[in-house]
Amino acid sequence: MGRSARMGCLAALLATLAGCGEPVGPTVVLDSARDTGPPSILLVTIDTLRADHVSAYGYERETTPHLDALAAGGARFETAYSVSSTTLPSHATLFTSRYPDEHGVTKNGVALPADVPTLAERLSAAGWETAAFVSSFVVERRFGLARGFEHYDDDFAGADHSSALRSWQGYELDAPYDRRGAETTDRTLAWLAARKDDRPFFLWVHYFDPHSPYDPPAPHRGAFLETEDRTSPRHAIDLYDGDIHYADAELGRLLEATAAHAPLTLVTSDHGEGLWDHGWLEHGVFLYEEMVRVPWVVHWPRAIPAGRSIPGLAAHVDLAPTLAGLLGQPLLADPRGRDHSAALRGGSAAAPDRAVHLQRRHFDPMRRGHLRVAGSKHAVREGDWKLILSPGEQGFELYDLSRDPGEQDNLAGLRPDVVERLNQRLDGWQRSQRVHTAAPAAPDEDAQQRLRALGYVD
Ligand SMILES: [Zn+2]
Numbered sequence: 376m377g378r379s380a381r382m383g384c385l386a387a388l389l390a391t392l393a394g395c396g397e398p399v400g401p402t403v404v405l406d407s408a409r410d411t412g413p414p415s416i417l418l419v420t421i422d423t424l425r426a427d428h429v430s431a432y433g434y435e436r437e438t439t440p441h442l443d444a445l446a447a448g449g450a451r452f453e454t455a456y457s458v459s460s461t462t463l464p465s466h467a468t469l470f471t472s473r474y475p476d477e478h479g480v481t482k483n484g485v486a487l488p489a490d491v492p493t494l495a496e497r498l499s500a501a502g503w504e505t506a507a508f509v510s511s512f513v514v515e516r517r518f519g520l521a522r523g524f525e526h527y528d529d530d531f532a533g534a535d536h537s538s539a540l541r542s543w544q545g546y547e548l549d550a551p552y553d554r555r556g557a558e559t560t561d562r563t564l565a566w567l568a569a570r571k572d573d574r575p576f577f578l579w580v581h582y583f584d585p586h587s588p589y590d591p592p593a594p595h596r597g598a599f600l601e602t603e604d605r606t607s608p609r610h611a612i613d614l615y616d617g618d619i620h621y622a623d624a625e626l627g628r629l630l631e632a633t634a635a636h637a638p639l640t641l642v643t644s645d646h647g648e649g650l651w652d653h654g655w656l657e658h659g660v661f662l663y664e665e666m667v668r669v670p671w672v673v674h675w676p677r678a679i680p681a682g683r684s685i686p687g688l689a690a691h692v693d694l695a696p697t698l699a700g701l702l703g704q705p706l707l708a709d710p711r712g713r714d715h716s717a718a719l720r721g722g723s724a725a726a727p728d729r730a731v732h733l734q735r736r737h738f739d740p741m742r743r744g745h746l747r748v749a750g751s752k753h754a755v756r757e758g759d760w761k762l763i764l765s766p767g768e769q770g771f772e773l774y775d776l777s778r779d780p781g782e783q784d785n786l787a788g789l790r791p792d793v794v795e796r797l798n799q800r801l802d803g804w805q806r807s808q809r810v811h812t813a814a815p816a817a818p819d820e821d822a823q824q825r826l827r828a829l830g831y832v833d
Pocket of ligand 1: 423461463586
């Protein structure tokens with residue numbers, strides 16, 4: 376069904392609550408869509424979506440009209456971080472409110488340990504019907520995020536896909552590595568149309584399209600393409616923006632189909648994307664802003680006034696406690712993040728002393744073909760300052776993000792006082808971490824394969 380036909384169908388649905396030639400959902404107002412009681416919850420993660428390429432976050436191109444409209448009708452966090460710059464650790468943080476060392480998934484390809492409670496488990500136990508539709512092998516059920524979901528759709532066999540990967544992180548793939556957003560949306564909508572459950576739902580939909588290779592389908596491919604010169608950095612950026620535009624269109628279809636349930640909707644990304652800001656394409660190497668700043672929009676007219684823009688710092692460890700605050704019931708015990716529900720409801724924002732911590736594995740030396748894991752890279756942001764600590768010679772980097780948002784001017788040598796203060800804060804945070812020691816061993820890693828899989832480009 377084309378967009379205009381879908382819009383016509385939506386109008387007809389709103390006007391008459393009648394069908395449009397195929398299943399379109401309820402003919403009465405669902406219990407979960409009423410003004411009281413547990414709401415349905417929709418969590419959407421758009422993989423690899425850096426915040427500053429989202430038009431709701433000020434990007435000059437209109438890449439995300441549907442996400443923009445959602446933000447206009449709800450709230451957006453002005454400065455949100457993904458905690459890590461890698462897919463599985465970041466999603467594991469979203470679902471556990473723990474940092475990677477504590478949930479045990481410090482890299483892709485290892486499973487979330489079975490003893491770490493998840494949001495889906497808790498919502499399922501509390502009476503929500505749980506379902507997930509994902510779009511990449513990276514979050515396939517074997518890696519543990521399926522725990523707590525009654526229905527987990529990660530079947531990519533025969534899927535329209537963009538990646539040519541046939542092996543990844545030591546795993547041989549018997550199906551495509553990914554699938555395009557349209558198929559994920561179609562399968563989600565089919566599940567919604569067929570469900571007869573009286574419970575509210577917790578639905579997680581994961582789109583992978585902005586992830587490399589940048590290969591948006593028509594008409595999104597041409598949405599921002601200004602050059603066909605494949606050697607031009609502009610070419611990759613234009614196609615990346617086209618992929619975002621495509622994922623946003625799929626988000627639009629999903630929002631339209633779920634609207635009758637009046638869900639509490641959260642949309643974010645698992646990490647950003649380097650576009651040669653620091654000499655590298657793609658993600659997973661650094662903790663610079665382009666790789667860890669993500670959009671985070673929350674929409675729930677029942678409790679959140681339209682057009683809220685929440686200042687201060689937010690991070691993915693905050694998602695579960697914020698959701699718990701909005702629902703008015705505890706979900707995960709001892710969350711590591713903050714509850715922003717009061718700010719979302721119209722109150723004051725988070726305390727200004729809030730710091731956000733970031734971590735990922737460190738590669739050294741970072742030259743093509745010579746990636747070697749060498750400990751962890753950590754960072755802390757407090758106010759406008761950001762300190763990055765890398766093992767080895769790289770040492771400290773200190774940036775004043777108010778003056779230098781692109782992190783080009785390392786002030787570590789000029790401001791040893793700030794370095795010392797933030798390093799103490801980082802050190803205290805690291806010592807407070809209860810490192811999960813039961814993480815399973817990773818499959819044998821081959822540096823070249825990992826390099827290809829992550830798609831690093833010098
Ligand atoms: Zn990702």
